[in-house]
Amino acid sequence: xxxxxxxxxxxxxxxxxxSPRFDxxxxxxxxxxxxxxxxxxxxxxxxxxxxxxxxxxxxxxISGGGRCNFTNLHTQPENFLSDNPHFxxxxxxxxxxxxxxxxxxxxxxxxxxxxxxxxFCDDSAEQLITALLDECAAGQVTHWQPCAVxxxxxxxxxxxxxxxxxxxxxxxxxxxxGGLSIPQIGASPFGYRLAEQFGLPIVPPRPALVPLAFDPxxxxxxxxxxxxxxxxxxxTDHAHRVVRFREDLLFTxxxxxxxxxxxxxxxxxxxxxxxxxxxxxxxxxxxxxxxxGNRRTLVGELGQHLPQRLAHxxxxxxxxxxxxxxxxxxxxxxxxxxxxxxWPVRPSGTLGWRKAEVTAGxxxxxxxxxxxxxxxxxxxxxxxGEVVDVTGWLGGYNFQWAWSSAAACAQAL
Ligand code: FDA
Numbered sequence: 001x002x003x004x005x006x007x008x009x010x011x012x013x014x015x016x017x018x019s020p021r022f023d024x025x026x027x028x029x030x031x032x033x034x035x036x037x038x039x040x041x042x043x044x045x046x047x048x049x050x051x052x053x054x055x056x057x058x059x060x061x062i063s064g065g066g067r068c069n070f071t072n073l074h075t076q077p078e079n080f081l082s083d084n085p086h087f088x089x090x091x092x093x094x095x096x097x098x099x100x101x102x103x104x105x106x107x108x109x110x111x112x113x114x115x116x117x118x119x120f121c122d123d124s125a126e127q128l129i130t131a132l133l134d135e136c137a138a139g140q141v142t143h144w145q146p147c148a149v150x151x152x153x154x155x156x157x158x159x160x161x162x163x164x165x166x167x168x169x170x171x172x173x174x175x176x177x178g179g180l181s182i183p184q185i186g187a188s189p190f191g192y193r194l195a196e197q198f199g200l201p202i203v204p205p206r207p208a209l210v211p212l213a214f215d216p217x218x219x220x221x222x223x224x225x226x227x228x229x230x231x232x233x234x235x236t237d238h239a240h241r242v243v244r245f246r247e248d249l250l251f252t253x254x255x256x257x258x259x260x261x262x263x264x265x266x267x268x269x270x271x272x273x274x275x276x277x278x279x280x281x282x283x284x285x286x287x288x289x290x291x292x293g294n295r296r297t298l299v300g301e302l303g304q305h306l307p308q309r310l311a312h313x314x315x316x317x318x319x320x321x322x323x324x325x326x327x328x329x330x331x332x333x334x335x336x337x338x339x340x341x342x343w344p345v346r347p348s349g350t351l352g353w354r355k356a357e358v359t360a361g362x363x364x365x366x367x368x369x370x371x372x373x374x375x376x377x378x379x380x381x382x383x384x385g386e387v388v389d390v391t392g393w394l395g396g397y398n399f400q401w402a403w404s405s406a407a408a409c410a411q412a413l
Contacts, residue, residue, distance in 0.1 A: 019160065019167035022048045022142070024413045026174040027149055027161075027190070029056050031402035032385025033176030034132040039410035041139020047413075048168055049136065050161075051145040053186035057129045059178070062185070063399070068125035070104070071097040071403070072396035073117035080401065081266055081391045083203050087365035088390045088401065091373070095407035097400060107131035118395045152194060158380060172380045172413050174373075176406070179359025179386040180205055187353070191363065191387035198378045201364040203389040207356030208266035209398075211257035212274075212347035221313055225251035228307045233277035234260040235342075238267040246280065247394075251310075255347065262394050265350060266360055275342040278314075279305050287337045294325035298336075301325050314340065358398050362389040372412030373405055382409045 022045075026037045029051035037049040055061070060068055072079070075097050077089045101119070104111055109131060110122035121127055136143060144165055151162040152173065159173040177191040192202050216223075228251040235244045243264070250258030264274055282305055290301065299321040302311035315321035318336065325333075350356065363383045367376055373388070375381040384405040392398040 019169050020048075022046045022168065022170040024048070024172040024174055025050065025159065025161055025168060025170040026176055027051075028176035028178060028385070028387075029143065029145055030176060030178050030385065031057065031060055031132075031399055032178075032406040033174070034129075034136060034406075035403055036174055036176060036384055036406035036410045036413075037141045037143075038132060038135035038139050039407055040413040041136060041141040043139075043410065043413070045139075045413050047139065047141045048170065049141050049143045049145075050147050050149055050163060051186075052148045052188070054146045056133065056145060058185040059182070060125050060129050060132075060399075062182075063125060064120050066125055067120040067122070068128055069114070069118050069120050069396040069399070070111070070125075070128060071100050071119050071400045073097050073113065073119065075117075075397060075400050079393045079395075079397045081208075081360060082365060082389050084365040084389070087368070087370050088404075090370040091404040091408040092400070094411075095404040099407070100400070100403045103131060103135070104128070107134065116395060149190065152197065154198070154378070172382065174382045174384060174409055174413070175363075175387055176383075176385050177387055179362060180353050181207065181210075181356040181359050183353055191383065195363045195367075195375075195383065195387075198375060198381055200367045200375055200378070200383075203361040203364050205359045205361040207350045207353055208360035208391050209262040209357035209394050210265045210350040210352070210355055211252065212255050212261050212265055212268065213349050213351055214255040214345070215348045218346075218348075219255060221317060222251060223253060225309050225313055226253045227251065228310050229258060230278070230307060230310070231280070232260050233280040234264045235275040235277075236264050236267045236272065243267050249276065254351070256345065259394055262357065266358075266391060266393070268347065268350075270349065271346075273344045273346040275344055277341045278310070278343050279337075279340060282337070284334060284337055288330050288333050291325040291328060291330075291333060296325050297322045298325060298328070357394070358391055359386060360389075360391040362387050362391075365389050371408060373409040374412065382412075384409045 025048045026033045027050050037047045041047045080088050109127045111119050148164040153160045158171045160169045175191045180187050232249045233246050245263040247260035248258045249260040299315040373382045373384050385402040392401050
């Protein structure tokens with residue numbers, strides 16, 4: 001056993017039972033698994049928490065630049081993607097941002113709102129991990145980490161789990177093994193394989209909140225803009241509606257990144273184009289009126305509204321960079337602005353699992369109870385957190401889903 005908890009022995013010693021027996025085994029000691037184990041333990045359940053990775057909750061540790069954007073004050077079901085959009089409502093309504101805030105306050109962890117309702121720890125995400133471990137200790141959770149899980153069997157009722165420390169069994173099994181992003185810190189497809197073993201459908205996992213790449217030849221005119229950043233409106237089509245975000249866009253060597261692209265990437269489908277309004281604050285009327293008596297060139301005028309390097313790259317494409325504003329017709333200026341208000345870009349792909357913050361898709365929620373996160377056809381088998389097909393926007397929503405789904409499950413154990 002490792003970690004900072006004083007690990008109690010399983011409540012029934014191995015000698016009186018073929019394998020140590022618990023009320024619940026939680027696999028995955030990330031955000032969802034830690035909170036679920038803590039709440040269930042404090043409700044008097046005998047809980048075993050297992051994780052194969054040497055360090056606890058690596059994603060909490062690295063999130064938010066080390067300060068963990070642990071929730072968003074404006075959390076609503078509309079901030080989540082899922083093939084079954086109503087599924088998240090019940091859990092989100094029962095464990096809210098205020099509930100995780102209460103936990104931070106209890107542990108005297110200072111936090112602040114950065115913007116748009118995003119709450120970050122003032123000092124370090126490490127404090128939140130310590131708080132969650134302390135809550136597990138208060139619930140007398142047994143915590144084995146690192147400890148690989150080698151096999152799972154249904155025992156009707158309950159489950160037997162073969163671990164690197166031997167067989168253990170429990171009435172309930174909670175899968176909190178997260179998604180596929182950042183495999184270099186312990187992500188694995190374990191949760192999906194287990195779901196398949198028990199006949200649950202999977203919505204195909206795909207990288208989300210991820211930078212987008214472009215075909216090098218197509219991107220050549222913009223490749224030198226690496227480092228340029230600006231606020232834009234970004235739009236994509238999803239399920240017969242338009243999804244729009246106002247966020248910062250960042251040019252990179254290989255394509256586009258920044259919050260605007262990360263948000264849009266979760267909705268983006270291969271082959272689709274995105275529309276970017278590069279000057280959301282500039283009205284057509286103001287742009288056309290600005291030509292009167294204006295001796296600036298097109299590139300000079302555009303440079304009043306956009307970073308210079310971007311203005312040059314965009315004007316180079318028109319072939320009229322050095323033409324004076326006053327010499328353009330209203331119609332020509334209107335056409336140019338309309339193009340830059342809906343600048344079409346067609347990504348060739350994403351930067352993949354190594355750069356994705358989260359996984360979209362996962363265990364199909366139509367096979368789960370929205371109140372307990374339990375598989376409808378497999379009594380006692382629960383899935384929580386990112387392994388489930390519920391994916392939040394950028395800005396603290398994914399941790400909120402981890403907390404809310406964990407609490408919903410723990411109340412049912
Ligand atoms: P999580 O991935 O946290 O935990 C899963 C656990 O399961 C891990 O400890 C893993 O080791 C374990 N595991 C995996 N396979 C296993 C196996 N086979 N056997 C045993 N254990 C296994 N979100 C947000 O809201 N605000 C933010 O600021 C950020 N920032 C951020 C930055 C970066 C770089 C990334 C990659 C992600 C974020 N996120 C985020 C997303 C957020 O980190 C993520 O949604 C949650 O951590 C999901 O919590 P889970 O507990 O479901 O999975």
